[in-house]
Amino acid sequence: LAIAASLSSAFGPDLCATDPGAIAAACVDAWQLHAGRAASVVRPRSVAEVAAVVGWCASHGVTVVPQGGNTGVMGGAIPDGSGTQVVLCLSRLNRIREIDPVNHTATVEAGCILAQVQAAAADVDRLFPLSFGAEGSCQIGGALATNAGGSNTLRYGNARDLVLGLEVVLADGRVWNGLRKLRKDNTGYDLKQLFLGAEGTLGIITAAVLKLFPKPRSVATVLVALADLDAAPRLLALARDRSGEMLSAFELIPRRSIELVSKHVPGAAMPPAAEQDWFALLEFGGSQPSQALNEQIQSLLEAAFEQGPLVDAAVAASMAQRDAMWRLREGIPDAQLRHGAVVYFDVSVAVSDVPAFIREASAALVRLDASVDINAFGHVGDGNIHFNLLQPAHAAAPEFLARKPAFEDAVFEVVRRLNGSISAEHGVGQAKLAALPGFKSEVELDLMRRIRRAIAQEQLNPGKVVALS
Amino acid sequence: LAIAASLSSAFGPDLCATDPGAIAAACVDAWQLHAGRAASVVRPRSVAEVAAVVGWCASHGVTVVPQGGNTGVMGGAIPDGSGTQVVLCLSRLNRIREIDPVNHTATVEAGCILAQVQAAAADVDRLFPLSFGAEGSCQIGGALATNAGGSNTLRYGNARDLVLGLEVVLADGRVWNGLRKLRKDNTGYDLKQLFLGAEGTLGIITAAVLKLFPKPRSVATVLVALADLDAAPRLLALARDRSGEMLSAFELIPRRSIELVSKHVPGAAMPPAAEQDWFALLEFGGSQPSQALNEQIQSLLEAAFEQGPLVDAAVAASMAQRDAMWRLREGIPDAQLRHGAVVYFDVSVAVSDVPAFIREASAALVRLDASVDINAFGHVGDGNIHFNLLQPAHAAAPEFLARKPAFEDAVFEVVRRLNGSISAEHGVGQAKLAALPGFKSEVELDLMRRIRRAIAQEQLNPGKVVALS
Numbered sequence: 001l002a003i004a005a006s007l008s009s010a011f012g013p014d015l016c017a018t019d020p021g022a023i024a025a026a027c028v029d030a031w032q033l034h035a036g037r038a039a040s041v042v043r044p045r046s047v048a049e050v051a052a053v054v055g056w057c058a059s060h061g062v063t064v065v066p067q068g069g070n071t072g073v074m075g076g077a078i079p080d081g082s083g084t085q086v087v088l089c090l091s092r093l094n095r096i097r098e099i100d101p102v103n104h105t106a107t108v109e110a111g112c113i114l115a116q117v118q119a120a121a122a123d124v125d126r127l128f129p130l131s132f133g134a135e136g137s138c139q140i141g142g143a144l145a146t147n148a149g150g151s152n153t154l155r156y157g158n159a160r161d162l163v164l165g166l167e168v169v170l171a172d173g174r175v176w177n178g179l180r181k182l183r184k185d186n187t188g189y190d191l192k193q194l195f196l197g198a199e200g201t202l203g204i205i206t207a208a209v210l211k212l213f214p215k216p217r218s219v220a221t222v223l224v225a226l227a228d229l230d231a232a233p234r235l236l237a238l239a240r241d242r243s244g245e246m247l248s249a250f251e252l253i254p255r256r257s258i259e260l261v262s263k264h265v266p267g268a269a270m271p272p273a274a275e276q277d278w279f280a281l282l283e284f285g286g287s288q289p290s291q292a293l294n295e296q297i298q299s300l301l302e303a304a305f306e307q308g309p310l311v312d313a314a315v316a317a318s319m320a321q322r323d324a325m326w327r328l329r330e331g332i333p334d335a336q337l338r339h340g341a342v343v344y345f346d347v348s349v350a351v352s353d354v355p356a357f358i359r360e361a362s363a364a365l366v367r368l369d370a371s372v373d374i375n376a377f378g379h380v381g382d383g384n385i386h387f388n389l390l391q392p393a394h395a396a397a398p399e400f401l402a403r404k405p406a407f408e409d410a411v412f413e414v415v416r417r418l419n420g421s422i423s424a425e426h427g428v429g430q431a432k433l434a435a436l437p438g439f440k441s442e443v444e445l446d447l448m449r450r451i452r453r454a455i456a457q458e459q460l461n462p463g464k465v466v467a468l469s
Numbered sequence: 470l471a472i473a474a475s476l477s478s479a480f481g482p483d484l485c486a487t488d489p490g491a492i493a494a495a496c497v498d499a500w501q502l503h504a505g506r507a508a509s510v511v512r513p514r515s516v517a518e519v520a521a522v523v524g525w526c527a528s529h530g531v532t533v534v535p536q537g538g539n540t541g542v543m544g545g546a547i548p549d550g551s552g553t554q555v556v557l558c559l560s561r562l563n564r565i566r567e568i569d570p571v572n573h574t575a576t577v578e579a580g581c582i583l584a585q586v587q588a589a590a591a592d593v594d595r596l597f598p599l600s601f602g603a604e605g606s607c608q609i610g611g612a613l614a615t616n617a618g619g620s621n622t623l624r625y626g627n628a629r630d631l632v633l634g635l636e637v638v639l640a641d642g643r644v645w646n647g648l649r650k651l652r653k654d655n656t657g658y659d660l661k662q663l664f665l666g667a668e669g670t671l672g673i674i675t676a677a678v679l680k681l682f683p684k685p686r687s688v689a690t691v692l693v694a695l696a697d698l699d700a701a702p703r704l705l706a707l708a709r710d711r712s713g714e715m716l717s718a719f720e721l722i723p724r725r726s727i728e729l730v731s732k733h734v735p736g737a738a739m740p741p742a743a744e745q746d747w748f749a750l751l752e753f754g755g756s757q758p759s760q761a762l763n764e765q766i767q768s769l770l771e772a773a774f775e776q777g778p779l780v781d782a783a784v785a786a787s788m789a790q791r792d793a794m795w796r797l798r799e800g801i802p803d804a805q806l807r808h809g810a811v812v813y814f815d816v817s818v819a820v821s822d823v824p825a826f827i828r829e830a831s832a833a834l835v836r837l838d839a840s841v842d843i844n845a846f847g848h849v850g851d852g853n854i855h856f857n858l859l860q861p862a863h864a865a866a867p868e869f870l871a872r873k874p875a876f877e878d879a880v881f882e883v884v885r886r887l888n889g890s891i892s893a894e895h896g897v898g899q900a901k902l903a904a905l906p907g908f909k910s911e912v913e914l915d916l917m918r919r920i921r922r923a924i925a926q927e928q929l930n931p932g933k934v935v936a937l938s
Contacts, residue, residue, distance in 0.1 A: 102821035103703050103852070104709070125710070147655050161630065176912045181819040183851040184627060185890035186616050186666060187897055187905060188934055189917050193662035195653060199540040212711030233571045240573070241594070243756045244683030245714040280644070287712045292761055343800060352571035382652040421654035428656055436656060443645045447924065448658050454923035455916065465657055 003039035003062055003084060009467040010056055015049065016288050017041040026067060027079055030137070032074030034430060038065070045092045047167065047175060047206045052203065054460075055173020057086055063462050064088050066200035068110065068142025071346075073427025076146060076199040076464050090141050095205055096120045104212040105164060105181050108200055110141025110205050110301040117210065122188045126212035129156035129248075129336070133330065141205045147197030147374045149327075149425030154381035155248040156213065158425070164193040165209035171202075173455035179185065181209050191446040199427055201452060215283030216248075218293040221303070223325045225273035229308035229355045232280060236351065238307065239282060246286040250381030252278040252354075256390075257332045257377050264338040265331035265453070268457050269324035272312035280380070324387035332377055332386075342389030343404050347415050348424035351383040357418055361387060364410040369403075384424040387411065412438070426466045434464070472531055472553065479525055484518065484754040486510040495536060495556045495717065496548055497937040499606070503544030503899060506552035507534070509712060514561045516644060516675045523673065523929075524642020526555055532931050533557050535669035537579065537611025540603040542813075545615060545668045545933050559610050559718025560674055565589045573681040574633060574650050577608025579674050585841050586679065595681035598625035598717075599868035610674045616666030618894030620798075623850035624717040625682065626656065627894070628665065634678035635661040640671075649676050659718070663920070668896055669919060669930045684836060687762045690785040691770065693749050694742035698824045699779035701749060701849055705820065707776065711769040713761070715755040719850030721823075722748040723887075725859075726801045733807040734800035738793035741781035749849070750798050779880030801846055801855075809860030812873050816884050817893035826839045826887055833879040838872075853893040856880065881907070897934045 008016040017023055017040060028035040039062070044050045057064050065087045079085040093109040096117070100106075100122040108117055114135040120127040122253055130143060132150030142148075146168075148159045155160065165180040178192055195203045226232055236250050247401070255277050261268045271279045286293055297315065304310035316322040336342045349357045358376050365372045371392050377424040378386040389407055391400045412435070422439055423432055437445060448466045458468055477485040486492055486509065497504040509532070513519045526533050534556045536546040548554040562578040565586070569575075571592040577586055584605040590597040601619030611617075613635075617628045625631065634649040647661055664672045695701055705719050705904050724746050730737045740748045755762055766784065773779035785791040805811045820828045827845050834841045847855040858876055860869045861895060881904070884891055891908055892901055906914060917935045923925070927937055 005834070041807075084600065089813040100819065100821050102706050102756075104706075105819070147659075148829055149653050151656075153653065157630075159628075160659065170912070170916075174912050176916065178913065180888060180890070182817050182893070183820070184618050184622065184817045184848070184853045184888050184893040186618075186894055187890055187892045187901070187908065188913075189671075189920055190616075190629065190662055190666055191913065193659055193914050194920075197659055201660075211919065214709045216714075235570050237573075240683045241756075245685075245755055286714055288761070288765060292757070294766075296757065296761075348651050348653045350569065350572040350574070351652070352569050352694065379653070384653045419649060421649070421651050421656055423656045424651070424653040425655055439656065441646065443639070443643050444657075444660065447639075447645065447660050447663075450661075450923040451920065455918040 003086070003296040006060065007040050007042065007056070007086065011042065011053060015042055015044060017043070026089060029075065029078055030071045033073055033080040034160055036079035036081050038079045038087045039084050041087045041089060041094050043325045044090045047093070047169065050088065050169045050204060050206055051173045051175050054169050054171070058172050058459055060297070063458065064460050066090065066145070066281045068139035069113065069134065069137045071138040072142065072146055072427065074427045074431040076429030076461070077142065078430070080463050084324060088204065090139060090206070090230055093139060097158040097207065099124050099263060100181065102124055103181055106210045107179060107207065108140055108210060110139060111465060112140045114138050114140055114143055114439040121212050125215055127215045128210060128212055130159055130162055130170050133333065136446065140208065144196055144205050144208055145198065145200050146427045149382070149384065151249045151251060151377065151379060154250055161192065162211050163192060164195060164211060165438035166195055166205055167207040167334055168195050168203035171459035176203070179209055180206060194455065199465050202455045202460065204460065205397060214287065216288040217287050218285065219322070220284045220293050220297045221325050222282045222297065222313055223269060223271045224282065225271055225276040225311040226278040226280055227309055227311050229275055229278050229358060232278060233351050233354055234311040235280060235304055236280055236381055238304050238309065239300060242303065242458050243284055243296055246284040247282065248285050249281065249283040251281040251378065252380035253281060253377050254375060256375045260335035260339055260375065261328055261331045264335040265327065267324060268328040268331050269321065272314050276311055281325055322416040336375060336390060338402065340398050342391070343389040343401065343407050345411050346424050346426045347390045347411070347419045347420055347422055348382065348384045348385055348422035353418045354380050354383055354385065357385065357414060357420065361411045364414055365407065368410050397462070400435060430464055431469065433464065470651055473700040475529065476509050476511065476525070476555065480511065480522060484511055484513060486512070488914055495558060498544065499540045499546055500542055502542055503547040505548035505550050507548045507556045508553050510556045510558060512558045512561050515637065516562070517671060519557065519567060519638045520642045520644050522557060523638050523640070524831070525601065527641050527928055531555055532927065533654040533929050535559065535673045536929065537608035538582065538603065538606045540607040541611065541615055541896065541898060543896045543900040545896055545930070546611065547899030549932050557673065559608060559675070559783040566676065566933070568593050569650065573648055575679045575681055576648060576676065577609055577679060578676045579608060581609045582605050583609055583612055590681050590712045596684045597679060599628055599631055601864060603801065605752055609677065612671050613665055613674050613677055614667065614895045618848065618851070618853065620720060620848060622719045622848065623719055629662065631680045632661060632665060632677050633680060635664055635674055635678040637672035637674055638737055639666050640928035645672070648676060648678055663924065666916050668898060668934050671924045671929065671932045673929065679804055683756065686756050687754065688759065688791070688861060689753045689762050690791040690794050691751045691765045691766060691782055693751065693782040694740055694780040695743040695747040695749055696778055696780050698747050698827060701747060702820050702823055704749060704773055705850055707773050708769060709777065711772065712753055712765055715753040716751065717754050718750065718752040720750040720798050720847065721796060721849035725844045729804035729808055729844065730797055730800045733804040734796065736793060737797040737800050738790065741783050805844060805857060805859060810866035810869050811860070812858040812876050814856040814880050814889060815854045815893050815895045816856055816883070816889055817851065818887045818889035820849070820889050823849050823852055823854065825876070826854065826883060830880045832878065833883055837875060839877050899933055901937065902933065908916055
């Protein structure tokens with residue numbers, strides 16, 4: 001309470017929420033997965049105000065929790081339960097500062113909604129390729145701070161790869177202006193990479209120079225039935241070989257997902273050869289005329305059919321068909337929730353290890369519980385599998401969710417054996433803080449701690465990513 | 470001498486060169502730009518030996534200078550003049566540890582020659598796209614430590630962008646095994662980015678997991694005459710718009726370069742419309758059949774001709790013609806040297822600022838000396854200009870080279886005004902250590918120093934990149 005009053009007297013009521021309802025709303029994420037308490041919620045209108053608030057907090061021994069659109073699932077933007085932290089919302093820093101179509105860059109503030117950035121790029125006939133489910137409400141600053149992924153990373157990379165420059169408010173309130181628009185700059189350490197993906201623990205991203213790309217002129221979307229699970233990486237390799245520069249998505253879909261979506265999500269396309277166990281959604285985009293692209297994709301599909309990985313394929317003949325195919329893929333998370341409670345895994349392995357991972361993790365779970373209901377889908381083009389467990393009919397949700405630690409032990413053991421990652425795109429936040437040391441060498445943890453100590457101590461987002469003590 | 474004897478008794482004569490000739494050879498770079506002295510040159514055969522030597526040096530207060538193929542131009546791999554440093558050569562760590570064609574990765578040791586990595590990728594029908602003049606003798610470890618660029622970065626990125634995992638020996642001799650083959654991994658700070666481009670000051674890269682790409686099936690190479698300098702970014706934007714996913718190189722060539730190459734380099738193609746002032750070399754590669762690619766490029770060229778940036782164009786009709794076109798571009802450095810002494814600038818600006826940079830930097834130099842002979846060419850697709858000054862007929866080489874500081878003041882002032890970089894792809898090394906503070910804010914220098922202090926102090930490559938005191 002003393003913190004809130006001091007902050008409010010220093011920065012005024014417009015910046016500092018004192019209404020308990022407004023404070024509470026910022027202390028729980030959009031999915032209600034994590035909740036905490038905060039002394040105050042501050043909404044600065046400029047970089048200078050962010051710097052002033054962060055500087056004030058540092059000199060008053062108050063820790064800061066930066067928050068964007070609050071769509072993260074790991075609790076990275078949620079304060080702890082002490083009620084002594086300040087949540088710093090970036091939503092008012094929402095200007096597109098500059099678009100440079102010739103340089104293929106956009107300079108945007110952290111609080112811009114991702115969809116707003118996509119639209120600003122489209123306005124000048126360019127593409128900003130970062131795209132995922134929360135794009136209508138997540139903010140670009142949060143997407144960069146968590147190194148967000150999505151379905152286009154196979155072609156365009158993760159959020160980290162889409163940044164040329166950053167502006168960051170440091171833990172002591174100083175501002176680092178690294179807003180360069182350069183594609184080559186070898187003058188020292190690449191500082192922006194420190195802050196990208198650091199989940200606000202090393203500094204608060206206030207603006208970024210983003211890479212834009214040419215807009216594909218023609219798109220081909222294909223829904224295929226695979227011969228078996230091993231066919232997934234084989235078809236991916238063939239698709240990259242035959243049309244690699246145009247392949248923008250390769251999503252694996254199991255029959256279990258088809259069943260869920262057909263039951264719970266209207267308007268989704270159903271795949272051909274529905275008796276198969278595994279399906280994939282492929283998308284290609286390029287500068288060729290549509291007909292040339294379609295001919296090339298047809299030739300790829302014929303080769304895949306002859307070589308074995310492909311059983312059947314449907315090519316979208318209209319935008320409506322394309323949308324329906326994507327509704328099948330994007331409807332999966334919603335269909336899962338309509339089915340019941342979900343235990344989520346967001347893991348990655350080498351693309352070549354995807355079948356082994358799915359088989360071995362499934363076998364380990366079946367040994368644990370023969371009734372386990374697995375729904376493994378996702379961005380297999382990046383080796384990223386959303387390996388989820390669905391609530392069985394015979395168990396209540398709390399009972400099922402209470403078994404998560406046992407499920408985790410089984411799945412993580414396979415991830416460890418295959419040298420994979422237990423958080424491919426969702427980050428660490430507070431949810432995976434405790435699990436991380438089991439997957440990192442002492443050398444790696446020591447490097448992470450040295451960096452955090454050197455740059456920010458635990459002034460920003462303590463209790464997230466890596467603990468200092 | 471005491472250091473050399475202690476090292477040799479600890480690690481044996483096979484690892485530790487004692488022959489003065491062998492030591493001297495490692496103390497000057499391939500271009501004889503920088504020279505120093507060393508207590509010893511150590512050639513470990515394994516990561517364990519690298520770790521042992523580095524650990525020994527740390528505990529004996531001896532600093533280490535890592536060295537790859539010794540092709541850098543900034544003196545980053547050359548010891549100082551004290552004769553007390555140990556040069557650590559990575560050349561014996563030259564195994565390709567694994568190639569995974571399905572995952573599109575190669576796991577290679579630091580001492581592999583870049584051309585050897587390219588060949589290993591080609592053997593499994595894949596492309597490792599990093600490519601530049603020194604590829605036949607530089608080592609991959611050095612290329613990663615300096616974040617090397619080249620002519621393909623427009624499409625595939627710099628060396629930094631081509632790495633999924635690293636193995637690094639730290640300053641105290643510990644080994645960080647970060648050799649992951651993952652395309653998505655959000656479990657904490659991206660440590661590999663710290664070591665990439667750090668020029669061996671934070672750790673010694675001993676192995677890396679590199680990204681491979683599909684091999685383009687068809688290639689189109691085009692030599693064009695531009696309407697004027699402003700046409701360069703306009704044509705680039707049009708080429709990205711019309712064939713962006715296939716554009717792998719966009720090199721600017723001035724008439725001065727054409728004159729130099731035609732005089733000094735046999736077998737180079739000459740451009741059409743040779744009376745123009747500016748030319749460009751474009752290359753496209755893709756998965757389309759050659760004929761389809763050629764038709765698409767033809768259509769792009771017609772549009773560029775109609776819209777104005779293009780005056781004339783020649784498309785290579787054979788591999789021999791393609792080679793001749795590239796000889797024109799790649800012959801420029803050699804032709805410059807045959808003409809006389811050269812003052813080099815390796816700068817970058819936003820692509821949209823390239824014409825302004827060339828005009829303003831040229832004007833500033835002409836104000837300084839009306840007889841200045843400028844040859845500005847390079848990777849304009851990345852905003853990277855090799856802005857070089859040639860020795861005038863009326864001045865001897867030493868007299869001309871002695872004026873470099875005055876030339877630098879004039880050029881760097883323009884770089885500073887356009888928020889560009891004074892080292893686009895060549896790094897800092899020892900050559901630009903003193904200039905750097907003039908281009909970095911105190912905040913940025915402080916961040917760099919904090920990182921160096923936290924990770925390695927000045928145990929590795931002191932006197933390079935950033936000074937701690």
